[in-house]
Amino acid sequence: MYLLDQQRAGLDALIVGVVDPLIFSVHDAPIGSALVQTVIRSWIVTVVKRECASHVHEVVDSEVALSKRVVTSDNDPITCVAFVLVEHIDLAVYEPECAQSKAAAAAAASSDELVAAKSTTRECISNLEGCLVKEEKMPPPRTSTSAVLSCTPKRLFLVVLCLFAVILLTEVLMLPNLIGVAALPVPTTADNSAPDEGAQVAVAAPPASLRPVTGAPPNISVIMPCYGHVHFLEEALNSVIKQQYPPAEILVVDDGSPEECGKFASDMLDGSLASARRRSIRQLQTWWGWGDGDMVRFRDEVLVTPNRGVAHARNSGIRRARGDWIMCLDADDTVSPNYFMEAMAHVAQQPATNLVYADQQFFGESRWQWHVPDVQRVDMALVNGPLPLMTLFRRALWQATPHGFDEALPKGHEDWAFWLQLTRLALKPHKLEGFLTQYRFKKNSKMRNRELNNPEVPRLLRTLFADLYPVRKLLLDHHELLKPNGFSESVRMDVSVSQHLCPQRSAPHLWRGMILQAKKDHAAAARAYNDSKARAAPYDWQPAFRLWRLYSWQLADPAAAERERQHLLQLWGAAQFAWYSTDVWGEVLDFESAVPEGGAG
Structure with missing residues (x-):
């Protein structure tokens, strides 16, 4: 994860506060002159802004991937350095425990490996400086690159060595502390214990609207059954991961699908979506001050069940869920990025709320907009049908129903049956403004065919x-x-x-x-x-x-x-x-003259 998500105004402060102490000086003396430092810092800003403009979102977490990034970054040594520094600044910002222990840094600084790395780095920076001091004044970043590239092959080779020396230096400082760090799920309660000695935990207050009046901050579990929607699965998962109020856990339930969509979900959560998911997890961790000891209850999972229908899949996921709020999402639908944020902001101010929903926008083969009726009255629910499937509800409501999503009902409508069970309970619903849920409409879908047949x-x-x-x-x-x-x-x-x-x-x-x-x-x-x-x-x-x-x-x-x-x-x-007893056939008849039930009922 890059600094792309940081505010632009904080970029220079991060460079001054993280890059200079971490890279350009190794605790005892600065490396290189101000000219070299200024050139490299300028290039870092340029690369970050360029990456921000092209919306590059990726994380380089291994030496193999990092080396590949270095080799392919425009063959520009200073740009390569900038990319490497950006990656490690990211680790320093989002993994504060990995680089902010002064005791660990001091111990590392005394090691033979670091001394050798520092010596090599000084020599390479000195050679780099020699390529730049020929100019009477500091050139712009692109001119500096030309100056470096115009050096002799020997000096260019030394610049490349400088790059790897910087990598070695930063790895020695930070990688020992990265051991054991994983994208763990979000906990359900805050850790009020004192942090470990020497550790610095960055605490940023959540938006004021999210601060609960009473109780702990709410956690959301997303339940996503999957059968036959592999090609839409990443879009659905991405809409959940990009929520402004991230879910504590995502449970994908493979309903015995022949295409093994659970395997695809695992690959996505561990691969293309892993970076964004870790970032969303850390956002909640930072908001509520949770520590590592709390990050053991929630965990993204992929469950594989026998093919017993979507009702069984949803119930299986909810039974496994640990959040106090539930949202079910089919693998071909999506939700707006601000849906959870607006819902939890209302819940923070009205803790008795146990059901939150919004209007629904159809997409795909229909642009119809569903203005969901008010569910304050039971008769409205009976006449107008169910709420959108993506309605947020407290897990306690599901537990209070006799059947959850009714698995005995043939051929669907299990969500309607669930909402009707909820009408028997004490509901405190709230409807959000706007079309915050999106339903993919397909004219030839199983549900359409079922309704017809x-x-x-x-x-x-x-x-x-x-x-x-x-x-x-x-x-x-x-x-x-x-x-x-x-x-x-x-x-x-x-x-x-x-x-x-x-x-x-x-x-x-x-x-x-x-x-x-x-x-x-x-x-x-x-x-x-x-x-x-x-x-x-x-x-x-x-x-x-x-x-x-x-x-x-x-x-x-x-x-x-x-x-x-x-x-x-x-x-x-x-x-x-x-x-x-007389109103069996849809019209009032005399009891004595009623036709006996046979084939006509």
Whole structure:
């Protein structure tokens, strides 16, 4: 990481405060005259500004990469020196523990290796100076380069030796302290203990808007399921890493993808995105004053799970997460850089907030803008559907729901089911201004095709919430599901899987009973309905209603029908039962003239 992210106004101060003490003088005496120092310092400024203008962002962390950088940097010795110094200034700034221990520097200065390096450096700088003093006044940087290059081959060779001497000098000073330093994740609580003796920890206060009124600063865990979106994965990860308020951890969940997207995610986090990720981690570390002892709880991870769908992948990631705030992001979507910052600024001032969301901009094959409705009222959530998936919510909310992202629901809408579960809880939501989340719209996506080919899925979703949706609405859903084509073949298979994976849930048995009743296998349907009733919540009237209808007409079992009727009377009362018992087909009919349920439900 370069000084590119530092403010331009602080550049000269960093050069004076870091370069001069660290490179141009070795604790006891300056190396070279002011002319040489000024020329090299000028070149450092020039190189940094040039790199800033071209948006170069990379970190040279190894001798191999560093040597490659030196060889390829315009074949200009002073420019090479400047690049080397820039890299090591970066280490001194962002790795303060690596170069700021005076005791360690003093001990290193007395070593034979450093004495030899210092001697060689002095000789090379002296030769470099000899190439420059011929001018009556200090030339501009480019003229200085020409002067160096116009020297004899012997002197040019000595200049190259000078470059490697500088490398050796700085490595002796700093690399011993780099051992053990890693891009560790962010901790959840601040370390108030005294720093190690001799260490200097740079503490920069976070923006005033982020300082919490009460409690510790919030940590965000990002959960990113991945299946079939490898070519979009880096874009999604980059949008998270570039957040102005960085996440404490990123958990990529490979949902058993055939393309092994987890391996690609690991390569990105360890390779092309590693520099930016380390920089974001250190930003939080600097803001809140966390020490190394705290940086053990959070860690970016890639999880690989069996292919059981996105709901299972998200739940697996959240179970593993250690942050107190969660954001789920699909691997082909993105979020704006200021999303987390604005959300956490509000949370800092309103600590009771447990849900933060914003409007959503579609991109890709659509430019539609979703103005997300207010979720203060439960009926708005029921009518208008879910919040954006990228909504930030406290992990405690997920823990308070019975199923999280519901893995029993066939063919999607698991996020809608999650938001509906949240409406049962005490929510303190807040909506941010602006389109801060971006959804990639694809006309031929799996979700689009599912909505077209499986219209029964929203009906199945509503049967999960008998306490939220009106009885009349659910009876209409029953009517459609009990038709011969009420369940597509793929959904029938998913229902069987749900029944196998979630045998203690009531809904899969209810759905199985409807499938069997539509096939006119009434005895098997009754067994499935009884299994559903045995597992149903006290408020869930659906299995009892289906049994009452089945025993009254198809199975002609008056005693069993009366038993279910009494159960429904306890739930509804006589007046309500009379109304709902005639409103099965979507219109009010006389009970005596109602057509018995067969294939039509």
